[in-house]
Each structure stands twice: as structure tokens, then as C-alpha cells.
Amino acid sequence: MNTVKAIYPGSFDPLTNGHLDLIARAAKIFDHLVVSILRNSSKNPLFTVEERVAMLSEGTAEFDNVSVATFDGLLVDFAREQRAHAVVRGIRAISDYEYEFQMALMNRRLSPDVETIFLMPDAKYSFVSSRLVKGVFRLGGSVDGLVPKFVVERLKDKSRTSIPEPSQ
Ligand SMILES: Nc1ncnc2c1ncn2[C@@H]1O[C@H](COP(=O)(O)OP(=O)(O)OP(=O)(O)O)[C@@H](O)[C@H]1O
Ligand SMILES: [Mg+2]
Structure with a gap:
């Protein structure tokens, strides 16, 4: 069977x-x-890779056709290794576009067979980023509804001061 x-x-x-x-x-x-x-x-992460795998596994448990993996190095090498046909990325606003456009064209140059597909979220999530969630949580603001409940619990388990101040 030809699966994509x-x-x-x-x-x-x-x-x-x-x-x-x-x-x-x-x-x-x-x-x-x-x-x-x-x-x-190059980002300095708050959660370890193992913690992030656990959160993604919990969050995607309801989908039969979604799995979770980790990779090092070039995305196109990982895509080839996985025999994947496409890379999915999200576009929230014009601000995402420039970087995503650059990456998509660089990846096409490196691996012409892999297409980058852009999807837009529901408008109610168009302002949500991990960075902003951490920034708001760090200062004591509510992130309910922006992340799953189990992520709120995991954020609470980290001491607020361990959350790095966002750069920029
Ligand atoms: N709210 C969202 N709506 C649509 N796409 C999103 C959203 N958040 C992240 N993405 C997309 O998911 C992909 C992976 O994003 P990433 O892991 O950098 O998340 P992020 O929320 O942007 O985190 P950070 O703030 O650390 O950059 C990117 O293509 C990004 O544009
Ligand atoms: Mg991002």
C-alpha cells in the first residue's frame, strides 16, 4: 500500500x-x-527531551496514526531515514513566514523530494507559542486553555525561577 x-x-x-x-x-x-x-x-530548553516525549505521547495518544520521535542533525536526513514525503510546519502570522520560507527552500535544496506543507491553526491559537506560555507562566499568569492540563501540571512542577527569562 502506498502510504504518505x-x-x-x-x-x-x-x-x-x-x-x-x-x-x-x-x-x-x-x-x-x-x-x-x-x-x-540552540534553544535552552526548560523540559528535557524525555519530558517532552512524555508530554507529546500523552497529548497524541488519541491518534492512531501519530507517533513521537526525536532526532539530531539535519531534518532532511531524518526525513530520508524515516522515508517521509513531507514536513509539516505551522504559520501563525506573517512573522513566522520569513523564517519558515527560508527553511523550506533550504530543505528543498538539500532534499528536493521532501515537500514542506504549511498549516494554519484555529485563529484562537494563532498567538500561542511555547516561549510566550513559559514567559506568562513565569510571571504568574494563567496559561489555562493554551496548553493541555497535564502541561500546566508539569509547569507547576518546575520552580518558576528555573524558567529562563525570554530573550528579546
Ligand atoms: N500556535 C501555533 N499555531 C500554529 N503553528 C504553531 C503554533 N505553535 C507552534 N507552531 C509551529 O509548530 C512548529 C514547531 O514549533 P516550535 O517547537 O518552535 O513551537 P513554538 O511554539 O514556536 O516554540 P518557541 O516559542 O520555543 O519557538 C513551527 O512550525 C511553528 O510555527
Ligand atoms: Mg518557534
């Missing part, structure tokens, strides 16, 4: 309802979706 597999890469530090919105959309389009955590990110 896609990779949804990111840092997921932590998983948000915006990520889950995209995962639900992609799971309807592709036969199989591999949500993939980049291990060697």
Missing part, C-alpha cells in the same frame, strides 16, 4: 494547544505523522 508519511518537527518546549491543533489537522491529511523533537536545538 509526514514529519512535524519542533522543540515542543512545552507542547501547546497550538501544536495539538496542527497535529489534529495533519493527522487527517497524512496516513502517518511523526511528531519529532529536535534534540540539538
